[in-house]
Amino acid sequence: MTSPKTSPEATVKAATPTIGVFDSGFGGLTVLRVLIQRLPHARFAFLGDTARLPYGSKSRRTIARYAAQSAQFLVREQGAEFLVIACNTASALALDAIQEAALGVPVLGVIAPGATAARAASRTGDVLVIATEATVQSHAYAAACRAQGLRALEKACPLLVPLVEEGWTDHPVTAEVIRIYLEELTTEAAAAGLNPDTLVLGCTHYPLLRPLLERIIARAVPAGIRVIDSAEAAAEAALRLFGQRETEERSPAAQVRCFATDSVDKFERLGSRFLGRPVGKVELVDLGG
Amino acid sequence: MTSPKTSPEATVKAATPTIGVFDSGFGGLTVLRVLIQRLPHARFAFLGDTARLPYGSKSRRTIARYAAQSAQFLVREQGAEFLVIACNTASALALDAIQEAALGVPVLGVIAPGATAARAASRTGDVLVIATEATVQSHAYAAACRAQGLRALEKACPLLVPLVEEGWTDHPVTAEVIRIYLEELTTEAAAAGLNPDTLVLGCTHYPLLRPLLERIIARAVPAGIRVIDSAEAAAEAALRLFGQRETEERSPAAQVRCFATDSVDKFERLGSRFLGRPVGKVELVDLGG
Numbered sequence: 001m002t003s004p005k006t007s008p009e010a011t012v013k014a015a016t017p018t019i020g021v022f023d024s025g026f027g028g029l030t031v032l033r034v035l036i037q038r039l040p041h042a043r044f045a046f047l048g049d050t051a052r053l054p055y056g057s058k059s060r061r062t063i064a065r066y067a068a069q070s071a072q073f074l075v076r077e078q079g080a081e082f083l084v085i086a087c088n089t090a091s092a093l094a095l096d097a098i099q100e101a102a103l104g105v106p107v108l109g110v111i112a113p114g115a116t117a118a119r120a121a122s123r124t125g126d127v128l129v130i131a132t133e134a135t136v137q138s139h140a141y142a143a144a145c146r147a148q149g150l151r152a153l154e155k156a157c158p159l160l161v162p163l164v165e166e167g168w169t170d171h172p173v174t175a176e177v178i179r180i181y182l183e184e185l186t187t188e189a190a191a192a193g194l195n196p197d198t199l200v201l202g203c204t205h206y207p208l209l210r211p212l213l214e215r216i217i218a219r220a221v222p223a224g225i226r227v228i229d230s231a232e233a234a235a236e237a238a239l240r241l242f243g244q245r246e247t248e249e250r251s252p253a254a255q256v257r258c259f260a261t262d263s264v265d266k267f268e269r270l271g272s273r274f275l276g277r278p279v280g281k282v283e284l285v286d287l288g289g
Numbered sequence: 290m291t292s293p294k295t296s297p298e299a300t301v302k303a304a305t306p307t308i309g310v311f312d313s314g315f316g317g318l319t320v321l322r323v324l325i326q327r328l329p330h331a332r333f334a335f336l337g338d339t340a341r342l343p344y345g346s347k348s349r350r351t352i353a354r355y356a357a358q359s360a361q362f363l364v365r366e367q368g369a370e371f372l373v374i375a376c377n378t379a380s381a382l383a384l385d386a387i388q389e390a391a392l393g394v395p396v397l398g399v400i401a402p403g404a405t406a407a408r409a410a411s412r413t414g415d416v417l418v419i420a421t422e423a424t425v426q427s428h429a430y431a432a433a434c435r436a437q438g439l440r441a442l443e444k445a446c447p448l449l450v451p452l453v454e455e456g457w458t459d460h461p462v463t464a465e466v467i468r469i470y471l472e473e474l475t476t477e478a479a480a481a482g483l484n485p486d487t488l489v490l491g492c493t494h495y496p497l498l499r500p501l502l503e504r505i506i507a508r509a510v511p512a513g514i515r516v517i518d519s520a521e522a523a524a525e526a527a528l529r530l531f532g533q534r535e536t537e538e539r540s541p542a543a544q545v546r547c548f549a550t551d552s553v554d555k556f557e558r559l560g561s562r563f564l565g566r567p568v569g570k571v572e573l574v575d576l577g578g
Contacts, residue, residue: 051351052341057454059552062340162451165346173469176462263348 016255018043019242020080020105022070022098024055026260026267027161027204028086029274031110034235035084036254039242043255045078049287051262054161055089056132056203063134067094068101069287075105077285078257083107084238088114088202088230089132092140106241110204113237114230115144115152118198121226122150126194128185128225129154131202132161141202153194154202155185164205165270170212178209178216186221200228207231208273258282305544307332308531309369309394311359311387313344315549315556316450316493317375318563320399323524324373325543328531332544334367338576340551343450344378345421345492352423356383357390358576364394366574367546373527374398377491377519378421381429395530399493402526403519404433404441407487410515411439415483417474417514418443420491421450430491442483443491444474453494454559459501467498467505475510489517496520497562547571 019042021032026048035044049055049070055063067090074080083102085091090098091109099107118127127150129141136156145152160181163174189196199217201207207229217225260267264282271279308331310321315337324333338344338359344352356379363369372391374380379387380398388396407416416439418430425445434441449470452463478485488506490496496518506514549556553571560568 051347053346057342057552057555058340059554062551158455159448159451162448166447173462173465176465180462262351263346266346 016041016043017081017242018045018079019238020071020074020078020083021046021086022049022067022074022083022090023047023087023204024049024066024090025053026050026271026274026279028231029271029279030204030207030231031084031086031235032256033274033276034232035238036256038235038239040254042242045074045080045257045259047074047259047285048261048267050260050267051287054132055087056134056158056161058134060093060134060138063090064094064097068097071098071101071107072103073259073285073287075103081105082238082242084234085109086204086231086234088204089134092135092138108234108238108241110230110234111140111144111202113233114200114202114228115141115148115150116237117228117230117233118145118152118200119148119150121228122198124195124197125149126151126153126189126196127198127200128152128189128196129200129202130157130160130181130185130206132156133158135202141200151194152200153185153189153192153196155181155188157181160209161203161205164208169208174209175212175216178213179220182216182220196225197223198226198228200230202230204231204274256280259285261285261287305330305332306370306531307334307368308527309360309363309367309372310335310375311338311356311363311372311379312336312376312493313338313355313379314342315339315560315563315568317520318560318568319493319496319520320373320375320524321545322563322565323521324527325545327524327528329543331531334363334369334546334548336363336548336574337550337556339549339556340576343421344376345423345447345450347423349382349423349427352379353383353386357386360387360390360396361392362548362574362576364390364392370394371527371531372396373523375493375520375523377424377493381420381424381427397523397527397530399519399523400429400433400491402522403489403491403517404430404437404439405526406517406519406522407434407441407489408437408439410517411487413484413486414438415440415442415478415485416487416489417441417478417485418489418491419446419449419470419474419495421445422447424491430489440483441489442474442478442481442485444470444477446470449498450492450494453497458497463498464501464505467502468509471505471509486512486514487517488514489519491519493520545569548574550574550576
């Protein structure tokens with residue numbers, strides 16, 4: 001792979017590829033977390049478009065415009081040579097727009113890896129997907145699952161993101177909300193004649209609810225339902241794409257720069273819970289929104 | 290009052306003043322609802338900046354930029370001669386920026402009217418305020434209450450807006466969340482030596498929770514706490530400002546145009562619950578974000 005630039009800086013970058021990771025907020029740090037663990041010698045630029053989050057309740061047109069601007073920042077300003085779209089909503093509604101804006105840089109979303117992981121996990125071929133309203137309305141997971149020979153039932157769970165952001169990741173109220181959503185989902189699945197054995201977490205905030213979710217499932221579903229994390233699946237897919245290069249050309253340690261379009265305070269305060277380590281100094285950028 | 294324009298159109302407008310009502314989303318329709326009831330012959334232009342909501346979790350700088358653009362749209366494009374900022378967050382953090390952007394048009398926020406109504410209601414002089422994170426962090430209510438000789442304790446309740454938008458306005462989970470928030474608030478009030486008898490709803494989504502809130506308060510607080518709705522208070526204040534003119538120069542019936550910066554579907558679907566009647570056709574506008 002050749003770098004689009006020929007400056008000395010570009011040569012340095014070519015030796016240690018920069019992976020751009022993008023999310024509407026900081027939920028995508030759960031993807032970055034796995035990427036850093038698995039590619040400890042790469043260079044990462046993470047952008048959270050926090051001035052305009054959440055994408056999950058907005059229209060395709062608006063999401064595409066925001067995501068394209070964000071992708072351009074990572075490619076043009078940060079020299080990213082790969083893009084991981086660590087945002088289910090942007091992956092579902094704007095992958096085309098991002099690819100167009102990314103100036104030839106390879107782009108990986110979270111939807112297809114999530115569906116691939118669901119296929120590997122499911123024996124019955126029927127899967128459940130929980131996600132934001134916009135992701136569900138796009139039916140991107142249903143389409144990606146269908147391409148894998150799976151039947152998928154999707155459900156919007158709009159309260160889960162605010163509950164995670166409130167820090168109630170192990171709280172009776174959150175448990176009750178999850179129970180209600182899961183009950184509605186399994187009732188609907190039964191009515192549709194599905195026999196689901198796999199649940200896909202189609203939002204990068206949801207991995208923080210995974211322990212609680214798995215406890216509730218263990219009590220409510222005797223046959224068990226396996227939980228698939230799209231963030232983890234995307235990071236694994238990225239690893240397969242970038243891993244070969246990584247082992248050949250390694251810098252001393254992962255370099256991570258985090259950018260946000262709004263209030264870096266909240267990002268710095270909450271981000272570490274998603275990244276699993278301090279996010280460090282977050283740099284403010286203006287995408288003109 | 291003279292119109293800033295001298296075109297024939299401006300003369301027509303001067304006969305029936307246009308009141309611009311602005312919110313980050315459609316919660317501000319609760320303010321518009323009271324305004325229409327009380328000024329049934331005025332002309333209204335409502336703008337919800339839905340492409341960039343919620344403001345409640347964003348920074349002062351970002352909120353000021355968004356709100357100023359929105360105010361300019363109402364004044365320049367819709368010829369608004371008064372502006373009601375039916376958004377607590379924008380009123381708390383961006384009233385100066387809006388006034389500057391409003392080209393001399395009078396601007397009324399919701400904070401000061403809320404504090405004035407709290408003063409009229411409170412006997413002990415101690416009030417509680419629930420609002421979004423950004424409104425609370427600005428301490429705009431505390432300052433406005435202090436100016437009225439009141440002591441105020443503010444609390445961010447970030448789960449209430451998503452619960453209202455999920456439609457769970459009379460739901461056991463919402464009741465439990467309200468109980469938790471109120472318990473934290475009253476415990477904190479007691480620790481601070483306050484004896485509150487008034488609760489200000491400092492977010493335009495909260496009036497939809499008022500019946501549930503009042504039932505919970507009636508059970509939990511024997512002495513009772515009176516609930517003040519800032520939306521209602523702001524509409525009453527607007528009435529005092531504009532009412533005189535309204536009675537003199539009346540058009541046949543209230544004319545309402547609604548604009549949104551994103552997905553008019555959701556606005557049209559959820560808006561009627563806030564407005565108390567169908568919102569009709571919502572027009573999409575692009576503020577360049």
